[in-house]
Amino acid sequence: MHRALALYSGGLDSLLSVLIIKEQKIDVIALKFLTGFVSPLKEEDLNYAKQFNFEIKEIDIKDKFIEILKNPEHGYGKNLNPCIDCKILMLKETKNLMPQYGASFVVTGEVVSQRPMSQKRELLTVIEKKASLEGIILRPLCAKLLLPTRVEIEGIINRDLLYDISGRTRKPQIALAKKYGIEKTPQPAGGCLLTDPCFCKKVRDLMVHNELTLKNIELLRVGRHFRISKRCKAIAGRNERENEILLNRYTGLFLYPSDLKGPVILLSGEHSEDDVNIAASICVYYSKRKNAEIVIKSEIDEHRKIYNAISEEEIVKYKV
Ligand code: SF4
16 A cells, blocks of 8 residues: 655645545555644544544654744745745655655645745745655645646556645635535644744744743743843743643742732743842732732742832833
8 A cells, every 4th residue: 555644734724635645545644743833733633533544643843943943044924934944844854754654755735826925836846846855745635736746647646536726715625624524624724823923923032032942932822921131031821820830840030929819920031130120010910909029939049029010001111
């Protein structure tokens, strides 16, 4: 039996592509690439893999992705999404895995002209070339609009059973989802945080301050973020769950109201006494009081002091 590796984002298009190829009696292994900005495999993905009988794996590319994000050769999309370089990286990694899994071709859920940046017809060719995968990337949803791939020419895949979808319409994909009995239609793409303008603001702040590390990126998913000074950020939990995450997963200087009625704040980076004072006043602000006793706790020391809340006008200055 022939085998393919499929780029799997968790979005509908990548799922459909797997199913279309599986229908042609090809064994498909779906690869979910973890960049640090997409969620890991969810229960839903595992359920699809079980329901439709395909293998699914996570591939961690965070370290390599972070370098691309800092300086993408092909630039960013509408936000901070370096889609062309990201696709090239994922395909290169897939190529490296092909011998290990005995795969002879690669499947992606791309649709010609669906996304402005990475799915223009000519760009698909550039991406293929850069990843050294010319002729062996099959895009089942739009294959009929592209030149035949090697597996189509060799008759391993029947081109007649592939599709000619293009543009931003979703109707053909929704119809296909129905055909395969996919009840809860997933989003078209996989939900990359680098396409979210609010999240990108926080990423940009890390970049500007030369603080783009895996740990700092992970922290962006938790709490409200404040740039207190060039070297210091305050991260305030928005609820009990986030307060616990901050306290249990991270080390550093913590601030919280002594009666625990308010947020936990983590100070990340180097901090001066002024920075601590500002963070404490933010802590009081989110405790919804005019003043409160705040505990300041490091790994070696703990003390407490009464602070006043920061004003609305002031807090805006620090919010990322
Ligand atoms: S949206 Fe995100 S995960 Fe998808 S190709 Fe672009 S950068 Fe990569």
